[in-house]
Amino acid sequence: MGAGLHAELGASRLTSQTRVRHTRRVTELRLDPRDPRGLRADAPMLAAWLDFTRQAKAGHLLPMGVPGHKQRQDLVGAVIAGDAPFYGGLDTIKHADMLRIDSEERAAQLWGADWCRFSVAGSTHGNQALALAVGQPGQEVIVNRTLHRSLLLGLVLAGLRPVWVRPEIDLASGLPAGVAVPAVRDALAAHPAACAVFLGDPTYVGTISDLAGHAEVAHAAGVPLIVDAAWAAHLGFHPDLPPHAIAAGADAMVTSAHKALPAYTQGALVLARTERLNPARLDRAFEATHTTSPTGSIMASIDAARALLAADGEGLCGRLIRAVAAARKRLREVPGLDVLDGPGVEPTKLVVLLAGTGAHGNQVEADIIAAGMYVEMADRDTVVPIPTIADDEEQVARFTEVLIGAVERHRGTPRHPAAAASWTVEPETVLSPREAFFAPAETVPATAATGRVSAELIAPYPPGVPVLAPGELITTDAVKALREVAADGGRIAYAADPSLATFQVIAG
Ligand SMILES: Cc1ncc(COP(=O)(O)O)c(C=O)c1O
Numbered sequence: 001m002g003a004g005l006h007a008e009l010g011a012s013r014l015t016s017q018t019r020v021r022h023t024r025r026v027t028e029l030r031l032d033p034r035d036p037r038g039l040r041a042d043a044p045m046l047a048a049w050l051d052f053t054r055q056a057k058a059g060h061l062l063p064m065g066v067p068g069h070k071q072r073q074d075l076v077g078a079v080i081a082g083d084a085p086f087y088g089g090l091d092t093i094k095h096a097d098m099l100r101i102d103s104e105e106r107a108a109q110l111w112g113a114d115w116c117r118f119s120v121a122g123s124t125h126g127n128q129a130l131a132l133a134v135g136q137p138g139q140e141v142i143v144n145r146t147l148h149r150s151l152l153l154g155l156v157l158a159g160l161r162p163v164w165v166r167p168e169i170d171l172a173s174g175l176p177a178g179v180a181v182p183a184v185r186d187a188l189a190a191h192p193a194a195c196a197v198f199l200g201d202p203t204y205v206g207t208i209s210d211l212a213g214h215a216e217v218a219h220a221a222g223v224p225l226i227v228d229a230a231w232a233a234h235l236g237f238h239p240d241l242p243p244h245a246i247a248a249g250a251d252a253m254v255t256s257a258h259k260a261l262p263a264y265t266q267g268a269l270v271l272a273r274t275e276r277l278n279p280a281r282l283d284r285a286f287e288a289t290h291t292t293s294p295t296g297s298i299m300a301s302i303d304a305a306r307a308l309l310a311a312d313g314e315g316l317c318g319r320l321i322r323a324v325a326a327a328r329k330r331l332r333e334v335p336g337l338d339v340l341d342g343p344g345v346e347p348t349k350l351v352v353l354l355a356g357t358g359a360h361g362n363q364v365e366a367d368i369i370a371a372g373m374y375v376e377m378a379d380r381d382t383v384v385p386i387p388t389i390a391d392d393e394e395q396v397a398r399f400t401e402v403l404i405g406a407v408e409r410h411r412g413t414p415r416h417p418a419a420a421a422s423w424t425v426e427p428e429t430v431l432s433p434r435e436a437f438f439a440p441a442e443t444v445p446a447t448a449a450t451g452r453v454s455a456e457l458i459a460p461y462p463p464g465v466p467v468l469a470p471g472e473l474i475t476t477d478a479v480k481a482l483r484e485v486a487a488d489g490g491r492i493a494y495a496a497d498p499s500l501a502t503f504q505v506i507a508g
Pocket of ligand 1: 230
């Protein structure tokens with residue numbers, strides 16, 4: 001690291017005395033074209049990243065640490081441009097934790113939490129960290145079965161035993177609503193030794209549950225409510241949006257800054273209140289499954305996204321709400337086309353329902369891709385684009401017209417929507433996920449798999465909700481549902497044999 005960089009970064013190597021000086025200094029800087037909104041004044045990690053990468057670009061650095069590319073672009077090329085290690089880049093290895101704590105405290109404050117960590121490994125890591133932060137191996141937890149596979153693997157890591165609760169399915173769309181509060185209350189009453197409630201909210205399709213009600217029943221039972229809000233980093237930042245999970249009373253939430261916010265891919269936040277969760281245990285759980293070499297670019301982009309929300313969250317969310325409302329209205333004008341809407345759906349989610357047009361979602365998606373756009377998910381009956389606060393009304397409107405054009409080209413006979421297996425799966429759990437994960441397994445042909453216990457997790461992706469999980473009985477319904485997804489062009493993820501000709505089962 002060159003002397004120039006040391007001078008530059010001196011101000012961001014934060015001790016309590018220098019922190020104030022640093023903040024004042026960066027606010028005095030003139031606007032950097034690489035930071036058009038001047039976010040660095042409130043984003044210490046971003047400021048450090050901007051300084052480091054400027055020095056790297058100017059060739060002022062001679063790093064004698066990792067990463068091994070040493071900022072040289074003559075080896076593997078531009079693919080490493082902008083890569084700055086958090087430890088030893090954004091600040092020295094000895095001091096970077098001060099910078100981290102400063103940025104994470106700002107995020108905790110924005111979300112009204114007591115504790116916050118930035119993850120470079122997505123909500124996947126956040127879910128697993130939170131599973132490791134509660135209870136002891138063998139204890140029960142109340143969990144919605146439409147959970148993302150990352151949380152299921154979190155249960156494997158932590159040795160927790162799931163007590164499943166399920167969302168209501170909306171018959172008109174075949175899509176899940178939120179989990180009802182009485183379902184959680186009943187599960188807690190039937191399993192008084194459960195140590196936590198884990199819910200995914202909003203659901204993958206933007207439906208929301210009564211989180212305040214869930215918090216109340218969880219707290220009445222003396223356990224924390226933990227929410228996978230992977231898609232909802234923007235909630236709570238506009239009066240027309242539902243409150244975020246912490247504001248609704250949850251004890252912890254994980255959210256992907258790279259999904260709803262303009263952060264680097266993989267950036268996520270884990271936020272918690274410490275009345276029912278121990279901060280030291282949270283830190284242990286977080287560190288147990290996080291890399292020791294987080295990339296500063298992802299960390300700084302989370303910091304920047306947080307600063308953006310603080311500065312202009314309401315304005316940007318308002319623009320997005322208007323854009324999505326206009327798109328929903330326009331789509332509903334097309335005969336047969338519908339969208340998820342109403343008070344149970346968060347207002348920035350655009351879930352397009354195709355069944356009434358007879359068009360097949362995969363064909364519609366192919367046309368959208370050919371037009372240079374892509375969507376988060378498409379299956380026969382549903383297309384899910386992800387507009388975010390990075391989109392303006394014109395962009396969402398342009399996408400909407402492309403989508404309508406594709407639907408018109410592929411119109412067919414209207415049909416009733418089918419609920420996907422991911423939402424309707426009703427597993428019979430024979431072994432806990434952890435017992436099954438570590439049990440001896442064998443490969444059997446599909447014809448011999450039904451009636452055996454699955455050793456593997458198999459999920460159509462998206463949405464990444466397991467149709468089969470370790471420890472669950474393999475039923476003809478589950479195999480049939482997975483086959484239907486595959487036949488319809490869906491991706492069967494995480495199966496040892498994605499052709500579904502064979503399955504991994506518990507031996508014996
Ligand atoms: C509900 C839910 N939770 C967690 C995740 C994992 O998020 P990430 O990709 O940030 O690891 C996803 C991913 O799509 C998800 O849909």
